Amino acid sequence: MTPGKGRRSRARPARSSTAAQPRRSSPRAPIAAVGLAIAASLLPWHFGALAAQEGPRLAAGSADAVRAARAYRRAHAAPILREFMELLAIPNVASDEANIRRNADWLVAALERRGIDARALDGLGGPPPVYGELPVPGATRTLVFYAHYDGQPVDTARWTYPPWQPVLLSGPVERGGRPVELEPDATSDAIDPDWRIYARGAGDDKAPVAAILAALDALREAGMAPTSNLKFFFEGEEEAGSAHLAEVLRANAELLAADGWLIMDGPVHQSRRPQLFFGVRGYTGLQITVYGANRYLHSGHYGNWAPNPALDLARLLASMKDERGHVLIEGFHDDTAPIGEEERAAIAAASPFDDRLRAELGLAATEADDAPYLERMLIPSLNVRGLQSGTTGPTARNVIPPSATASLDIRLAKGNDPERMLDLVEAHVRGRGYHVVRQDPDSTTRAAHPRIARIDRSPGYRAARVPLDAPLARDVIGAASEAAGEEPILAPTLGGSLPLYLFEEVLGTPAVGVPIANHDDNQHAPDENLRVGNLWYGIDLVAAIMTM
Numbered sequence: 001m002t003p004g005k006g007r008r009s010r011a012r013p014a015r016s017s018t019a020a021q022p023r024r025s026s027p028r029a030p031i032a033a034v035g036l037a038i039a040a041s042l043l044p045w046h047f048g049a050l051a052a053q054e055g056p057r058l059a060a061g062s063a064d065a066v067r068a069a070r071a072y073r074r075a076h077a078a079p080i081l082r083e084f085m086e087l088l089a090i091p092n093v094a095s096d097e098a099n100i101r102r103n104a105d106w107l108v109a110a111l112e113r114r115g116i117d118a119r120a121l122d123g124l125g126g127p128p129p130v131y132g133e134l135p136v137p138g139a140t141r142t143l144v145f146y147a148h149y150d151g152q153p154v155d156t157a158r159w160t161y162p163p164w165q166p167v168l169l170s171g172p173v174e175r176g177g178r179p180v181e182l183e184p185d186a187t188s189d190a191i192d193p194d195w196r197i198y199a200r201g202a203g204d205d206k207a208p209v210a211a212i213l214a215a216l217d218a219l220r221e222a223g224m225a226p227t228s229n230l231k232f233f234f235e236g237e238e239e240a241g242s243a244h245l246a247e248v249l250r251a252n253a254e255l256l257a258a259d260g261w262l263i264m265d266g267p268v269h270q271s272r273r274p275q276l277f278f279g280v281r282g283y284t285g286l287q288i289t290v291y292g293a294n295r296y297l298h299s300g301h302y303g304n305w306a307p308n309p310a311l312d313l314a315r316l317l318a319s320m321k322d323e324r325g326h327v328l329i330e331g332f333h334d335d336t337a338p339i340g341e342e343e344r345a346a347i348a349a350a351s352p353f354d355d356r357l358r359a360e361l362g363l364a365a366t367e368a369d370d371a372p373y374l375e376r377m378l379i380p381s382l383n384v385r386g387l388q389s390g391t392t393g394p395t396a397r398n399v400i401p402p403s404a405t406a407s408l409d410i411r412l413a414k415g416n417d418p419e420r421m422l423d424l425v426e427a428h429v430r431g432r433g434y435h436v437v438r439q440d441p442d443s444t445t446r447a448a449h450p451r452i453a454r455i456d457r458s459p460g461y462r463a464a465r466v467p468l469d470a471p472l473a474r475d476v477i478g479a480a481s482e483a484a485g486e487e488p489i490l491a492p493t494l495g496g497s498l499p500l501y502l503f504e505e506v507l508g509t510p511a512v513g514v515p516i517a518n519h520d521d522n523q524h525a526p527d528e529n530l531r532v533g534n535l536w537y538g539i540d541l542v543a544a545i546m547t548m
Helices: 032-040 048-054 064-076 079-086 099-112 208-220 245-251 309-318 341-361 418-432 443-448 471-485 501-505 533-548
Strands: 117-120 128-134 142-148 165-167 195-198 229-235 260-263 275-277 279-291 379-386 403-413 433-436 452-461 489-491 495-496 511-513 529-531
Touching: 048 208, 064 079, 064 208, 064 309, 064 471, 064 533, 079 099, 079 208, 079 533, 099 117, 099 128, 099 165, 099 229, 142 208, 142 533, 195 533, 208 533, 245 501, 275 471, 275 511, 279 309, 309 403, 341 489, 403 418, 403 495, 418 433, 433 443, 443 529, 471 511, 471 533, 529 533
Parallel strands: 142 229, 142 260, 260 511, 275 489, 279 495, 433 452
Antiparallel strands: 117 128, 128 229, 165 195, 195 529, 279 403, 279 452, 379 403
């Protein structure tokens, strides 16, 4: 079932004649200060008061909670979207300290309006994480919901509409989606789930915040309390590399103690089916530069005599990976954790999508003789992400370049150590006859070694993976199945990299990924967006998890 798929309605064009013009926001009611209006109309009493009641209250279960979430979002669709758009209107690049603080203040206030004890934590040199907690009397489990409120930098000239002026469109902009007017009292039945909200952070990663807030409202209105103690951790530095996250987690280890983390980041499956992920790849990288003559040489005068570093580098890279996609570096796979039976079952269940994905990407074949996509995510990868030597096109010259550089990234599987993987690559380079240096070689080094490679190593972090048969994993699978109406696709490991190992190593807590964004949300790119139906699914999912 496609997330949020429900009754469709025709997009209602905005009334203004200028509404459909590019680079202009759609006409709609002002969103400034709408949070206070929403608080007044939707939150007549604190959610926390319900959780703290000692008398009888409605026992919540995931099925009841999903029904409550759907009823709530049907009745309050417009206020939910307007509050979300208010948050999206605050610029959120991690280096923009003033606006990052505005985001944090907004989040604290939004949680407090719902009776959550919330505050901004000390970022210890980075943007402040926002923390909130809701203790539930009698609960024996504590869950932490994670999202990040910062976003990637933007090149506004490449956006169809300004990135921090959220606009609601009748569909994807590349398919002719046009601005539509959101009526103040619109229910979800009047809103096509395929409508899109365009803004930086819409899909990555403010949508989970909107889903969490609406799920809390839905349970409150239905008189239901969560079955677990709830904590919330909204990071403000994820897109800048989470440089201070480990330190913040260590400093707040007691505060953040829990039985499991729910990582609300990333997209659903490319098929639009809901997806859960139980691990992420780790990451490290390096740059390799090989050298020829100490200056450009005329290819007519010196070709076939002077070594060509571009060709040398091509041969070196080709020696690292064969044509079937198998990495040839000795020991590269030795430390990789084996794939369990539960993981193999999940891979087999998802494999039929591989053919559609190849067709979508214009690929006749993929690596390892069309090995299943999810299986390839469970082993380390070696990727050439960039090459540079000389020039091409109209600026190409008949020269032998003096150097050639390749930038490589290594996505790590569970069991791989970042430094050891870099050591293995470096040993392979040495084994091909190269003298390895850490800076550009001087004349003495050049005279002593016919083959020289400069290697610049990047720091990295390990992969993390929770077994699919772990108690937390099983409970989340059940809750997600209730929210989606079918069992979601289970990805043992997400292709992207997040520092999830920190939750395991610093806090000793397992983490499961519960993404809600559409797979075509233009994450990190211009025209980032969120499909409205995916937000509806997110609200249902959060409500189900809170009551599982």
